[in-house]
Every structure is written in C-alpha cells, then in structure tokens.
Amino acid sequence: MDNAFDESTGYAIIAAMAPHPLPRVGAETHLRDDLMFDSIRLIELAMALERQFRLPALDLNESADLTTAGDVLNLVRRQLKTGGRA
C-alpha cells in the first residue's frame, strides 16, 4: 500500500472540491469562509481524499477545530501514519 503523502496533491484536491475555488490554497485557507464549504461539500471532499490516499472513512463533520485546509491535511497525515487505524 502506497502511503506516500504529497501535500500539494492534498491542497489541489481541496481546491478542486471547493464550492468557491481559489487559485492558491494553503494551510491557512479557511474551509467555510474562503472556500465556502458546507457540511455536504465536506463529505464529498472526504470521499475524494479517501480515494486519493486510500484511507478509510475520514470524519470531517462533527469535529471542532477542523476549519482550515491545513487542518484537513493534518488529519490525513495522522490517518496515514496509523495506517488508517486512527
């Protein structure tokens, strides 16, 4: 299983799934205020990240302090480290 984590791919997926895509998405880009994510689009983002990084279900909803693109990639990174058994 390929666990290599390419951060720029992660940001590109977040940008591509955003209801309001911005040319530059970085760690501080706000999911709701900058990219206009809502809980529905967040699920679609989770599914795209799971496909790309071969992860089990990512829980992006019902979490506090998951507000920026950097927060999402940190969660992905943690899942990859634990082999998806976080």
Added chain:
Amino acid sequence: MTTTLDFSDVRNWLVDPRTDKGIRFLGDGGDWDYHSYADLSLAARRSAAAMTAAGAQPGEVVCLLMPTSYPTLCAYFGAWAAGLTPCMITPPSLTSSTEYVELVSSILRRARPVLMITTERHQDIADSALAAADLPGRAFLHREAEEPVEVPKAGPDDLAILQFTSGSTGVPRGVPVTWQNLAVNVSCTRAWSDWSEDDSVASWLPLYHDMGLVGTLLAAVCSQADLWLMQPAQFLRDPGRWLECMTRATITAAPPFAYEYAVERIAAERIASWDLSGWRTAFVGAQTINPAVLDRFVQATAAAGFDRGTLTPAYGLAETTLGVTGTDHGAPPLAVQVRPDTLRFGQRVELTRQLHLGAEPVPTRNGWLTGCGGPRLGTRISIVDQDGVELPPGHLGEIRVSGETVTAGYTNDADSGGTRFAPDGLHTGDAGFLHAGQLFVLGRMGDSLKVRGRNVYVEDLEAAVVEATGLSPSRCVVISAPETERAGVLLLVEGGRRGWEESAYHTLRSRLGVEPRIRFAVGNRGLIQRTTSGKPRRRGMWQRLQEGTLKASIVEPEVPA
C-alpha cells in the same frame, strides 16, 4: 382510518413496549443493528436511573450532544423515563472550538440543564461549554444503571421536549414543547400520511433538527412503528442507502435538496432495480420547494414504480412543534406560476398557470411555487396583513398559525426575530398565500432565510459584511428577499460603490452557499428605513423592493475572478 394520539399515548410505549417492532441503525459496514421497543424501553429506564443517581429531578432539562445512534436514543428516551425534558445540541461543524463553545454555552444558559449528556469524543468541549455558561459540574457520560426506574406519570402541559432554533449570533431560541403539543403534532403527521398499523419510517435527518426529531423519529417511536435510522453523513456518502430503505419502509421526510441530491448521484440502473411502489408518503419541507426538483425526482424514479402522489410537500416550524400544513395523501403536488411583479405584500397574487406534477414538465425557473396543502385536526392558518387583519384567499401576507400544535413561546424571553407569539396565534414571519385550498409559501420576510433547511439570520450576515468591508454599520443593511424558487438577499448600502463589492459578495456567498440570489442596492442617504430606535425596517424595505419603489440602483454582482 387514522387514529389520533392523546398525550398519554405518545409516552405509553415506555411502559407497554412492543417486542415485535423496533429501530434499525445503519452500521459502518452497511449492516443494520436492530433493537426492539422493548429493548429500547428497558435501556431508557436504566439510563434514567443513572441520570437520577447523578442528581436529576423530574421537571428538569437535560442537554444531549450525541450523534444518531442507539445509545443516543437510550439517553434521549431515558430522559422521558426519568421525567426529564431532553434537548438535542447541534454538533460542531466547520467551526473553531472557541466559536462552538460560545454557541453551546448560549444554549446552555437558556436551557439550564441539570445534566449535559455526551460521549468521550465531545467530553472536553462539553466541559468547556458548561464552564462558559457558569453551570456547575462536568459533562455526564452516557451510561445505564443496573436497576431500571418506574416511569412517572406526566400531565398534558408538562414539557416533553425542548427544541432550539438557530437564532442570530449568540441568541438561539428555545422552544418548549408540551406532551399535548407533541401528541397533536404527531397526530397531524399521521393524518397527512394516512397512517396505518403497517406503516414504517426511514430517516437520515439530524436529530437536532425539528424535522428529523419530531417529523420522523418521534412520529415513529410514539407510534411504535418500525424505523430505519441513518446518520446524515451515511446518507450523503451514499444516498442510495436511503432510497433502498424505501423498498421496505413506507414513510420518510427530507428537504427538497435531498431528493435532488439522491437522483443526481444514484445510477439509473440501481434505481430501476428497486421496487418503490410500496412507498406511501415522502414529506418534503424545511426549505422553499421548487416544483421542478420534485418533477425530476418523479421522472428519475418512475422505473422503480414510484407514485408521484407519494410526494407530500409540507410547511412547518419549530415554534409550532413541527408540521402546520401538508398535502392530501395520494394527491400529486400542485404547482403554480406566479407573475413575480404581483408578489406584493397585502395584494392579490396573479397566477399565470397551474398544473399537477407529472402532467407536464415544470420549467426550472420563471416563478413556480409548490402547494404545501392544508392544516389537519385543530390547526388553523390564515394570511394576515401588517396589522394582523385577515386577507382574502389569493393575497400575499404573513402566515399566522393557531391551534394546539402551537407552543407557548420562547424560553427566557429570547429575542424572537421576525417570528412572534401573539394572542391570535403565531405570526410566523413567513410570507405566503392561499390558493385552491392550499398554502403557498414564499419564505421569510426580511429577517432571515432558509439555506438547505438551516436558518440564516440577516443580522449575522450584516455583521460579517461590516467586518469584512469596513462599511459603517449605520450605512448598510442586509434583508432577506425571497424568490419563488430560491432564497435571496439584498445588501442595501448608502453611499457609492467604492471597492467593498467583492469582499461583501464573498462574505455573503460563503455564508449562503451557491444557491441563493445575492443583489446590492446602492443609493443615497435615506435609502435605509429605520424605526425611531434605529432598528432597520426590513419588512418595509422588502415591500419597496417588491413594488419597485426602492430609490437605489440594484445590481447583481458576478462571481469575482
């Protein structure tokens, strides 16, 4: 023949539960975990014992921060078994813990719960919210005691549940619902769905939302009907799991976006493999219902034998427990096309066409509205002008509701926004008209709008625009300006267009999502009408916009590059 329930019927299952019917919870592996009403009742009475041991006394409120699951229902109905009033709290989403603690603590300050029940996942944030609300103690982790309690008696005017509707920032409004309110409302739901003992329910709606809680969960549990329950995320990941339930269950409810989302994402062959001919009632509500969306759902599910008469557009709000109106069982929804320039408060609305869904395709735009049927049992609706005087059928005015489904008012005199309890009934703050015996709802007048079933308050939008643009709060105001098929807002600015547009647009769009229409009205001083105390007269400005008498240039900004 549907029977109505009285206040003792809706809680009687706790002492006389069925062993042959129950609730199925969708597991992550796609399997269903079944618990009979007898199991649920016993677990609820054991959970009640744990709450009582922790010091909870009958008549007090408990708040629950828990996801849709069997333990959550054990705790929720455990509160009933202990004579307590349960109140679901919205979980965090896309929010910092600071913002979330502030929101929850404002609810806790109004609800004053004796316990805040949660699971390990949200224990820390629940503790922080209790501390921020100056309430003693720590979060209570859901658990069951060995010895179940005996269920105490309750009166019709005792509180059954406490619902919170999202108010403007820091001001969520608590709506206490009595056993009598609940019994009447569940009876109305049963009447709209022509309820029989063979009916069963499926739902993925969040339990912290009135339609998910009252419209599906409590309607099923109070009737001891078989229920298939999913978490919202499970529906969003694979909406087919919801429709697949409808090959067995007969009743469901969802906002219109869910019906659209489902048929957009499920392959036609998969839909065709199902038999949906036994599906009897599909409530549609919680946001403006575009008939074209219903039409697409009917087309997409025709191969599965779905009957268009199954669709039941409905209107309701937390302040009336839930449902106020719904269409007649089995009747296909009625769509009408209105002349948009005749949508003026207090005036007669001109209709250019009307059709029953399925007779011919409905165009996506051009002023179509869906009929939401009428009230049942003792509920009465009327359309009134700004002085509360009843208007004749066909005239646009404010929807007023009276009857035993209307709750007694907000807790702790919360600011009511545009919805107002009065001796002659609940003034909903929603604009609508009556036609062909049905209610047609245009939406919020001025002060708020519904986005995917969620209330968005214009004061919040206004504060965000002021923060993002640096515009003076005395020179700008946001009003809700609903269209026939979608929500909309108008930002009024006194002064010129001087570079605030892009950031204002971006701020509004990020809070409203992609659908609602956003417009700017720029004009001279005096454009914004205010009361003597300085509060904006949003309803008056909305009326002027509708009449075309707003002294401003109105522009519709493009999506900034």
